[in-house]
Amino acid sequence: MPDIFLSYNREDQAKARLFADAFAAEGFQVWWDTTLRAGEAYDEVTERALREAGAVVVLWSKKSAASRWVRAEATVAHRQKTLVPAMIEACERPIMFELTQTAELSHWAGDRTDPLWRVFLADVRQHLTNRSHEVQGTASNPSREEPGIQEIYLATQSKQSLNRRTLIGGGAAGISLLGTGLIWWLNRKDQQGGAMGSQGAEDNRVAVLPFLNLSGDPKQDYFADGLSAEVRAELARNSALQVAAQTSSATFRERAQTAKEMADKLGVAYLLDGNARKADSLVRVNAELIDGKTGFSLWTQTFERPIDNVFAVQSEIAASVTTALVDRVARQASEKAPPTKASGSSPGGTQNVAAFEHKLKGRALFESALGGQTDLDALSEFDAALALDPNYAAAHAWRSRTLSVLYGQSVSPNAAEKMRLDAIAAGRKAVALAPDFADGYSALGFSLFNVGLDVKAAKPIFEQSINYGRGDGDVLTGFAVFCARTGRADEAASTIARATTLDPLNPTVYRSAGTIALLARRYGEALPLFERALSMNPKMSVAHSFRGTALMLLDRQAEARTAFEAEPNRVFALPGLAILDHLAGKKAEAQAHLEKLVREAGDSGLYQQAQVFAMWGELDRAVAQLERAYQVKDAGLANLFTDPLLDKLKLNAAYQRLVSNIGFV
Structure with a gap:
């Protein structure tokens, strides 16, 4: 097993030799293609060495960045988590690697005493140590089979005809209920044992549980989950029904509680349960409507169709459930919104089964909220869906949303600008293709606001999303976020x-509730809401730092420090620590935190730098960073x-100009 695999472009061979010789002088066994022997199969030997190497050193240059093999x-x-990249020439790396920490060695000419080389060498050694531990730990439990180098090469080649795979980042934390009204509502839920209890639930409230995957293949989970999500969306189109959002429904995936207990927790009158089996060319779906008050089945039906009729199945289920419920909901509501008929497709949908599956996979990846490579993989799935059906509005909307959520992470300015424009363009495409598709408007509004920084342009788009999506929790939340950040608290x-x-x-929801209380300067009310969110998801991004901000502004500095130190997103943690140390008179420590923020986040942390300077009282520097951020x-x-x-x-005139330029006032 070679210690190091060296990946480079042939035209950079002279520079690659410097790396190979320096590694060899350190005692490492290096594999690069000059070591190939006559008669060896290039692709087989290369792939074996690549997979066996403890560290893969990729040398990025203009030529290698364009090389499909590299x-x-x-x-x-x-x-494999063996990547250790280095820049040997100023260039734009492939977008999916922009977020990977990369050594800057374009100046390096082989000097093994160079400080930057020594730092890079230490990184390589650490990867080799980590890899050795992983190999020992998994020797008896081999991982699932990975795609081969040729397969990945061909996939890279085929993507040249697809939309550019991009990634961007930014603040996407939602904002929720304001003030004591939510506190009262939460207390009422606690007293009644759930979301007001199914006995008190409105008679038109229904939750769609995640359909169970009966195929026997865990890799098919996305299909069952996606099918239940599509049925949920179909039901939400009918304003006579209130449909519980996906996150809450997914809480009960394991069915560890009775139907009545689940309905009580969700605050719904009815549950739609089901399972799906996809095999070869057929899909079989069993659906059951359950009375949440009694736990008894009201309606059950089995649908078996060719896989290319899966769209008809989801529409048939939605129409059947609506019909079964219509006599039980308020008469006035049902008269205003008659039951949805099975149309074979919903707004923003597709008739291409393969495209539909790619969209389902992408959405499952994106909603896993793991970030990084997972979001890149989601983008790849949305691109694949659009390659099969360029008019698939839902795929454009999800692609726009993914780009907008990731916008602003450590990427080059040119790449960031391309990503920004691509996010907005994808949202516009979704709306143009499906003018009555609420999620398309929601995605476009989000990109115009968070990526385009154009309040006036985003406002009518968000309002249109509400016109079409009053039964969609995600759409409602997106609009609420926009209203809260633009001063429309009510x-x-x-x-x-x-x-x-x-x-x-x-x-x-609780993180969002805490955020809006924080923005309203009701810091004491924000704390229990952040704590509720973290009790449900201790690894949740941003919640720790927002809680730390509330504590800091309440002058509870020791608790605030603990909160900031627990924040997994360092772009949000470091500003808080810099402010706390400055308040405590520890100027050197405060400066060190700021410098670390600048070093780690670069221009993607300009807004956070402005927060630090403002709290330090250095207002001119704060405004200067805000102007750069703009x-x-x-x-x-x-x-x-x-x-x-x-x-x-x-009261600063430059700040007020920025507020006006973005369109807040």
Whole structure:
């Protein structure tokens, strides 16, 4: 097994030799293609060495960045966690590797005493140590089979005809109910044992449980989950029904509680349960409507269709459930919104089964909320769906949303600008293809606001999303977030109240509730909401740092430090620590935290740098960073108007110009 596999472009061979010789001088066994022997099969030997190497050193240059073989080798290394990249020439790396920490060695000429080389060498040694431990730990439990280098190469080659695979980042934390109204509502839930209890639930509230996968293949989970999500979306189109959102429904995937207990927790009158089996060319779906008060079945039906009729199945299930419920819901509501008929496809949908499956896979990856490579894989699935059906509006919407959520992470300015424009374009495409598709408007509004920083353009788009999506919890939440950040607190509260009833067991609701209390300067009210969110999901991003901010502004500094140190997202943790140390008179420590933020986040942390300077009282520097953030379209500026950490800037003329330019006032 070689210690190091060297991946490079042939035209960079002279520079690659410097690396190979330096590694060999350190005692490492290096594999690069000059070691191939006559008669050896190039692809087989290369792939074996690539997979066996403890560290894969990829040398990025203009030529290697354009090489499909180097990209494929880097992709395998990334999946194996053996990738250790270095820049040997100023260039734009392939987008999926922009987020990977890369050594800057374009100046290096082989000097083994060079400090930057020694740092890079230490990174390589650490990867070799980690890899050795992984190999020992998994020797008796081999991982699932990975795609081969040729397969990845061909996939890379085929993507040249697809939309560019991009990634971007930014603040996507939702904002929820304002003030004491939510506190009262949460207390009432606690007293009644759930979301007001199914006995008190409105008679038109239904939850769609995640369909069970009966295929015997765990890799097919996405299909069963996706099918239940599509049925949920179909039901939500009918304004006579209130449909619980997906996050809360997914809480009961294991069916460890009775139907009555699940309905009580979700605050719904009815449950739609089901299972799906996909095999060869057939899909078989069993669906059951259950009375949440009694636990008795009201209706059950089995659908078996060729796989290319899966769209008809989901529409038939939705229509049958609506019909079964219509006599039980309020008469006025049902007269205003007659039952949805099976149309074979919903707004924004497709008739291409393969495209549909790619979209389901992408959505499952994106909603896993693991970030990084998972989001890249989601984008790849959405691109694959669009390659099969360029008019698939839902895939465009999810692609836009994924790009917008990731916008602003450590990427080059040119790549970031391409990503920003691509996110907005994907949202516009979704709306153009399906003018009555609520999620398309929601995705476009989000991109225009968070990526485009254009409040005036986003406002009518978000309002249109509500016109079509009053039964969709995600759409409602997106609109509420927009309202809260633009100073429309009453609208935010009333909208998120409905969204919250649709998804009462979602920790992001409580994080959002705490956020809006924080923005309203009600710091004491924010704390129990953040704590509720973290009790449900201790690894939740941003919640720790927002809780730390509330504690800091309440002058509870020791508790605030603990909260910031627990925050997994360092771009949010470091500003808080820098502010805390400055308040404590520890200027050197505060400066060290700021420098670390600058070093780790670069321009993607300009907004956070401005927060630090504002709280330090260095207002001119704070405004200067905000102006730089505006030039690069930093997504953090979506918080500009209501951020308590910028309160000292409220009377500053330059700050007010920025507020006006973005369209907050």
